[in-house]
């Protein structure tokens with residue numbers, strides 16, 4: 502077997518020699534299972550899994566500083582297999598062979614510092630958005646999907662499987678990502694997505710349709726779809742692509758690795774804000790930072806702030822109770838502009854509890870917190886960010902609102918740097934901006950638009966006027982109308 506990696510021995514373009522040995526570990530009863538098959542929940546107790554590399558200890562033979570050099574060098578790689586989430590191959594899924602790795606441009610998304618005006622408006626708060634909407638299907642879900650599909654490819658090759666049906670329930674973005682990767686990979690993998698009717702945006706619906714996936718609609722909300730998909734995965738021969746699938750969590754850890762690398766591996770004074778829906782993303786981000794700590798690549802994890810809407814806040818409610826006397830209860834969700842996080846019974850809640858405890862043990866009280874924000878604050882958080890040159894979706898707006906709330910509650914100092922997860926591209930959720938600008942929110946959202954923020958196109962000349970004018974006169978008349986509207990001074 503290969504020896505521990507060292508920066509000197511490993512060029513940026515060499516595929517890592519290290520291979521781990523991965524097992525599913527049940528978070529409930531601790532039983533372990535081999536990864537030669539697809540498992541989502543424990544056959545003994547029904548709890549969720551994490552994936553663990555039982556060889557991980559060997560990675561500690563390489564000092565943290567050497568790992569930092571390896572990952573910094575690899576950032577310049579010319580190998581597609583190492584360009585995305587597998588830049589951090591040894592920490593991710595080191596059982597997948599290079600030929601099985603799928604890379605569609607995911608990962609390595611920009612972290613853009615707050616515009617100066619926004620920073621001033623937030624009382625000097627240091628802040629940056631990580632634009633995960635710049636992934637190929639325009640959300641962070643691509644990170645997990647790249648890992649899940651790379652593993653599916655290796656499994657199908659090893660087991661000589663000819664075909665595989667991949668299913669997922671979705672609030673919109675999981676299905677867009679699953680359909681994208683399935684249509685690219687082909688090779689007998691086909692994708693079926695199950696969506697809550699009318700609860701995904703037109704843009705999100707267009708994505709799996711365009712990728713050629715089978716799209717099935719169910720009346721209700723995400724939680725209803727998830728139960729159907731779980732029934733299918735428990736009883737029929739299908740591959741589940743929801744974040745119950747622990748391979749997706751591994752891929753999503755790359756977000757944490759990238760934030761750490763952006764901070765030049767020094768996370769003191771850093772606070773990471775993440776919207777919580779099904780809780781897979783915040784699970785992965787905490788797990789990722791903890792791995793970096795374990796290998797001495799970073800000295801301490803950043804502080805983690807989960808953010809939830811008052812219309813879908815089961816994780817907030819759990820942590821609002823006194824430590825030691827907390828009980829978890831699902832909630833019935835209400836309409837939310839943070840629709841991708843509108844989940845009342847998060848599948849990954851046990852994982853959150855598991856990792857939050859570890860973060861708190863390492864970094865002390867206050868290192869993991871959940872804040873609650875209103876629908877009004879979420880949409881206005883998004884508008885505030887985007888009016889300052891950012892490209893935040895409503896869930897990114899939820900992070901923005903969460904940061905403002907954390908400031909109000911005295912949980913964060915302006916000299917700490919907040920990294921906000923813009924989990925998708927703004928254009929996926931642009932209908933909510935339209936509803937705000939045109940004052941068209943149904944009452945159940947509880948949002949009253951501030952008229953001063955409304956923005957709408959203005960006509961400068963009518964079609965009838967145009968018809969009555971020669972082309973040359975039309976140009977002049979239109980231009981003169983614009984001069985009046987803007988009050989332009991002649992040169």
Ligand SMILES: *Cc1c(COP(=O)(O)O)cnc(C)c1O
Pocket residue numbers: 640641642672674675744776777778779780781782783841842894896924925
């Ligand atoms: C899925 C999703 C979320 C919620 O992430 P979880 O892992 O379910 O907590 C937030 N924002 C966007 C844009 C998403 O697609």
Ligand SMILES: [Zn+2]
Pocket residue numbers: 527528529530531532543544545546547548
């Ligand atoms: Zn179990």
